[in-house]
Amino acid sequence: MGEASPIRFSATVSARMEDGVLVLTMDNPPVNAASADLRSGLLAAIRHASAEGEVRAVVLTGAGNTFVGGADIKEFGQPATEPILPDVVDAIEESGKLVVAAINGAALGGGLEIALACHRRIASGRASLGLPEVKLGIVPGAGGTQRLPRLIGVAKAVELIATGRNVSAGEALSLGIVDQVVEDDPLAAAIAAARNFAPQPLRRTGDLSVPAAEPGAVDKAIDKALSRARGREAPAEAVRLVTSTGDRSFAEGVADERATFLRLRDSDQGKALRQVFFAERAAAKVPGLEGVEPRKVHxxxxxxxxxxxxxxxxxxxxxxxxxxxxxxxxxxxxxxxxxxxxxxxxxxxxxxxxxxxxxxxxxxxxxxxxxxxxxxxxxxxxxxxxxxxxxxxxxxxxxxxxxxxxxxxxxxxxxxxxxxxxxxxxxxxxxxxxxxxxxxxxxxxxxxxxxxxxxxxxxxxxxxxxxxxxxxxxxGVCEGFIGNRIFSAYRREAEFLVEDGAWPQEIDAAMEDYGFAMGPFAVFDLAGLEIAWARRKRQAATRDPSERYVEIADRLCEMGRFGQKTGRGWYDYANGKRTIDPEVTALIESCRKAKGIALRDVSSKEIVSRLLAAMAAEGDALLTEGIAERASDIDLVMINGYGFPAHRGGPMYVAKEGLLP
The missing domain is CATH 3.40.50.720 (NAD(P)-binding Rossmann-like Domain)
Incomplete structure (x- = not known):
């Protein structure tokens, strides 16, 4: 193949020869997702390079501003299409010819896994790198949990993989993920490195030993990562896979990783987090704004x-x-x-x-x-x-x-x-x-x-x-918009539960077990009770007297109990910690007795089910009134503004999928 003989290995992978170096360009806009076509083209190109004597080395790069932005998420839930990414990555690492990654932009998920399998990595100063799979309820599935620890150690790999945090090119260099950073286009530097490579054993990441960790560093990284997981499976599985790298062979680790990836991909949490991903894409498409240019803002x-x-x-x-x-x-x-x-x-x-x-x-x-x-x-x-x-x-x-x-x-x-x-x-x-x-x-x-x-x-x-x-x-316009209107329904149902027999601490515990960082009454105290009280007083004149109304929160405010800021709310904070207050217990009992409510035990299952159902019902009303465009928009608001656990998918998703407890 001569210098002027371009070749196309697939619709998304093309190549040119440059002084004995086969330069492969991945071009699958908008983010160079590792689609079946891109995987097929890469594998064909690596096999071609191995068989072609004129090729001394290979350079991989991406078109535009992305190296590879990750897996093609549209393929999730579909029958596997050959070649799968692990086979492509293995072929790159096992190549007898030097393979250099010219990381021109984002190398995320499967994109970083491709780069980790290359024998040398040169990044642009604007590149970002990461394995964010846990944010989709999965773990890396093409060797990421096994190769990254071999480059940067178990502690840092736990931190990056279990949180899904991306790193800049500079941090990637200091950690040892990349070998060189150039300010502009790394392609020229990668070609030069490939051309000038002296015959020596190739540095295959999978063959490296896992670096020894500083005492306590791994445990500290694990504790920090898992403290943020709050019921999510993927971070815990990522920790398990990374921490086992030094105790078994690379092949055993990769096989375990792949099995874990497939199991999590098909799990309820994986499905829920993927719907959140697609919900964000959908939210970007606003009806009526097609082709509308925003005004200039400097x-x-x-x-x-x-x-x-x-x-x-x-x-x-x-x-x-x-x-x-x-x-x-x-x-x-x-x-x-x-x-x-x-x-x-x-x-x-x-x-x-x-x-x-x-x-x-x-x-x-x-x-x-x-x-x-x-x-x-x-x-x-x-x-x-x-x-x-x-x-x-x-x-x-x-x-x-x-x-x-x-x-x-x-x-x-x-x-x-x-x-x-x-x-x-x-x-x-x-x-x-x-x-x-x-x-x-x-x-x-x-x-x-x-x-x-x-x-x-x-x-x-x-x-x-x-x-x-x-x-x-x-x-659209309504009191409280999407989030506060649903939160008001959540608050109202939580207070109904208190009247029915559940205690605030029981309700908080049930919702925290479900995945919320804080239960509703702890949140009310944190935000301050006086704001909602002022709103209720504004609404008093127009409130339907036949509607159920709980006066306990009003009574707390009348007593000057406005939450953490005053040291007392639904709980007592006198010692800086949230504790159950006998005064609140007595007030609740008094209000129940005044209404003649027959008390009963309220299970955690009923607490969660009623609160989620109240949120979903208010969401349905918002959709009917045209305040919200899509059910998935409501889920995004509740996840990103009110702490609804993302791995549950949002209240509308839970109701639609029949996942209420």
């Missing part, structure tokens, strides 16, 4: 720098925006700047950004008390006290300051954004951007389509949320 204004506002500011700074923050007083300005710099300082301490990044972010930030500064903004987000008069007055003022094309967004949780928009002369430029606290941590943003929101304004809200690395879910 400068973001934020009104208010409290806990919510400062979190939004940090997100915007991280995303590269110039940010203008306005507070009412000089004292509030100083406090707000302290909060923002404090969050940036914590990011430096954790290693998320460096000192230079902190300085650069602060150079794009201005904090002051002159609202006229928003004349330079392209988008203004309010994060002020959730009071309708306050917000409508603010929007009327902003309407006279900002340019006509500027988008105004309200972060209200419960108030009517249409009423807020009506305070402006251009209600079509108003939308809701409902962040969740803490905004710099929580991934979810409800993007609210008001009655008069223009399509390009809604598209702007979605685009900005994505740039902030958030998960935007579009919804």
């Amino acid at each position: 400068t973001v204004g934020v009104v208010g720098s409290g806990l919510m506002g400062s979190g939004i500011v940090v997100c915007a700074l991280d995303a590269g925006y110039r940010v203008i923050v306005v507070e009412k007083t000089a004292e509030a300005v100083a406090k707000g700047l302290d909060r923002i710099t404090g969050l940036l300082d914590r990011a430096v301490k954790s290693g998320r950004i460096d000192a230079e990044g902190r300085t650069e972010r602060l150079q794009r930030l201005s904090v002051g008390s002159d609202i006229e500064e928003f004349a330079a903004a392209d988008l203004v987000i309010e994060a002020v006290f959730d009071d309708l008069d306050v917000k409508t007055e603010l929007f009327a003022t902003l309407d006279g300051i900002v340019r006509p094309e500027v988008v105004l967004a309200t972060n209200t949780s419960y108030l009517d954004p249409d009423a807020i928009a009506a305070a402006t002369s251009r209600p079509e430029r108003v939308c809701g951007l409902h962040f969740f606290s803490p905004a710099h941590v929580m991934r979810l943003v409800e993007v609210v389509r008001c009655a008069k929101t223009a399509p390009d304004v809604l598209a702007t809200g979605v685009a900005v949320a994505r740039r902030l690395k958030k998960l935007p879910v579009v919804c």
